[in-house]
Amino acid sequence: MASFLRQLGAWGRPLDVSAQGWRGDELFGWISIVVTLALVVVLVQLALVVVRSRRLKLPGTTNGESRTAQLIVVVGSLLLFLLVDGVALLRGWDDLSAGLLRTPAASERVVNVEVLAQQWAWTFRLAGDDGTFGTDDDVVVMHALHLPAGRPAQLELRSKDVMHSLYVPQLRLKRDAQPGATTELLLEPTRQGQYEIACTQHCGLNHYKMRATLDVMDSAAFERWAHEESVLAKQRASARTSDGMWAWPFGKEARK
C-alpha cells in the first residue's frame, strides 16, 4: 500500500522548490477546477440530449435567433469569458509583474549567472570575487549550476549554435537560449538539494542528453564554494585564458 502511494506520488508534479512556482501551480489548480466543471456540464448536457431525444416525437422548431436566444448565448459567452478568462488573465498578469518578471532589489543579494548553451551542454559562469564578468577569477562550471537557497539568481542566456531552452521542472520555469540574442531568466530556488536541468528546445540528435544539474546550496556554503573556486581560477589564469573567454557585459545597460 505504502509503495503504491509512493508510486502515485511519483506520477504527480515534482515538488515546487521556488519562491514563485506557487503562482503557476495555484493558477493551474484553479483553471483545472473550472475546466473539470465545464467538461462535466458539457457531458451531462450531451447525456440529457440523448435521453430527451428518445422521448421526443418531433424535433424542436426553435431556430435560436429569437431575441431571448441571442441574449442568452451572447451574454452567456461574455460572462463566461469575464469569469473564467478574465480571472485567469488578471491573475496571470499580476503573477508576471509581482513574481516571474520582477526586478529584484540589490538588497536581495542577487547572484548573476551567464549561461552559454551549445550542442549539447550547458556552461555556467559566475563573476567571481571581483564581481565582474570576463575577468580571470570568473567561476566557470560545465553541466552544473550552483546557486544559494533563498536568494534570487539572475540568469542571462546565450547560445553558441542553435536554439536551446533551459528548464527546471521543480522551479516551473524555462527560457530559450538563442544565438544572436541575450535572454533573461530569474530563478528563486528556496530549498537545498540537487535538481535536474533539461534542454526543452529540440537542438539536434543528442538533444535528449543535454542535461545539467542544479545544485541549490546553503547560502554560506555557496559563498565559501564560490570564493574557493574564484581563487583557484585566478591562480590558474594565464595571459592566454582570455582568448577563449566568451563572457559578455552583464545587464541590459552594460550590453548597450
Next chain:
Amino acid sequence: MKLPRVFSLDHKVIGLQYLWLGLVGLLAGGIMSMLIRFSVANPGQPVPLLGVLFGPSHVISPAAYTQLFTLHGTVMIFFAITPITIGAFGNYLIPLLIGARDMAFPRLNAASFWVQFAASLVLVVAAFDPSVSVSAGWTAYPPLSTTIGTPGLGLTLWSLSLILAGTSSILGAINFITTTLALRAPGMSLMRMPLTVWGLFLASVLNALFVPVISAAMMLLLSDRTLGTRFFIAQALVPGGGDPLVYLHLFWIFGHPEVYILILPTWGVISDLFAWYSGRPAWGYRRTVAALCAITLLSGVVYGHHMYTTSMSPLLGRGFMVLTMVISVPGTVMFLDWMGTLWRGKIRYEPAMLFSLGVMVVFAAGGLTGLYLADVPIDLYLHDTYFVVGHFHLTMAAAVLLGTFAAIYHWYDKMFGRTLDRTLGQLHFWLTLVPLVVVFVMMLWMGHVGLPRRLYDASTYEVFRPLAYINRLATWTAYVLGLGQLVFVWNFVASRFIGAPARANPFGFPSLEWSTSSPPPTENFAEEPEVVRGPHEQDGNGGYLPQRKVDPS
C-alpha cells in the same frame, strides 16, 4: 487534344484524387505515429514488423527518431489533413453544395492538385535521402534547420516540398474563394449556404492570407541552405548574419492561423451534421456564421503565444495572452449554438453523427486545455512538454480526424455511389474515440508532470523515470487506436465493391447535392438548380424541405 481521365478537370474527380492522396498521407503519418510511440516506450529496442526500415539493427536511432517526429508532423498537416479537408472536401463539396457546375477555374484546380502531388513526391525523396536530415522538427527552427545544424539534401528537399504544397494551397484558395463568391446558383445567398461551405470558404480566406507567409519563410530558409545567405543565421555566429527570431515570427504568423485552417472545415461540417441528423435547424445559424468569421479574424493576431519563452518582448507576451483568451468568446458562442441544435433534437446515431458528437467532446477537452497554455505563468512551465502535445492533438488532430471521418461517412454515398456498412462505422467510432481520448489525456498528464516532448529517451532525467509506466500504457493505447483504423480501411475499400448501391437521397437531406444522382453526373445537375430556402428548414414532420425549388409536376 483529349487528356486521359487522370488529368480530368472535373472538380469531383480532382476532389477524389485529393481524397486518395490525403488518405495515403494519413496512413503514412499514422504508421509513423505508431513507430514514434514504439520508440518512446522502448528506446533503442529493435522494431517488430517494420524494423527493416531502420537498417540491419532494426533499431530506431536518435537520428531516425528525430526524422520520424519531423515527418509525422509535416505529413499529417500538409499531406493528410490539408489535402483531405480542404483539397478533397473543398473540391468535391463546394460546387455541389452551392449549385455550381464546377469550380471557377477548373484548370487552376487541376494544377493545384498536381503541384500538391509533386510536393508529395519531393517529400518522399527527402524522407529516403540517406543523410536522414529531415530532422529539425516540423517547425524547423533555425539555425538548427540551416546547414549549421542540419546539413544534408533531405531537409533542403523538405523545404522545397513545403513551398510546392504552399503553392498548391494558395491556388486552391483563390479558386474556392472565387467559386463561393461568384458561382452560387440563383437564390443561393450567402446566408443560405450550408455551414460546411462557410467553414471551407473561411479556411480558404486564411489560406490565401497566411500560406504566402510560410512560403516566404521557406524560401528564405531554402536560400540559407543553398545560396549561402544568412537570413536566419545569427550575428553572434557569423558576422553580418540575420536573426532566427524572424523565422519564428514568420512561422507562427502562419502557424496559428493554420490550426484554424485545419479545423474550420470540420466546424462547418459538424454544424450542419448536428442539424441534419437531429432534424433541427442549425440553431443560431447567423450567429454561428458571425462566430466563425470572428474566429477567422482573431486567428491572425494570437500567434505570439507560441513564443512566450523566446527573446520576444515580455510586453508582447502579455498582449498575446489577452488576444488569445479573447478568441474563446466566439468559440463559446459556436459551442453553445451546437448545444442549442442538439437540444430537443431527434437524433439518428448514424456513424457520421457519432463522429460529429465525438468532435464536440474532444474539442471541448482540447479547447479548455488551451486556457492553461494561454497563460504566460503556466506556459513557462508547460511549454514544449507533452501537455502541449496532448493539447494540440486533441484540438487539431483528434477533432479534425473525427470531423474528417464524419464527413466521409456522410458523403461516401454521394462520392462513390455505394453505401458504407453502418455497424462497422459505429464500431470504428468507438475504436477511435476511446483510445484517442485516453492517449491524449495521458499525454496531458505526463506534460503536467513536466515531461518534455521530442526526447529520444526520457530516462536521461531521473525525475521523469516514474512516467515510463504511463508512457508504455499510452503506447499500447495508441496501438489499439491504430488497429481500430483497419475497420475503416476495410469498410472504405470493400464498400466500393460490395456496398449496397446508394440512392440519390437516402435520408431526405435538404441540401443541393442530394437533389442529383449518387454519384452526380459531369456538371453535377441536369438543369441549374434554383434555391428557395436555407439548408436546414424543417417540413413539420421531422424532415426537411429541399433547398432546391421542386417542380410541381
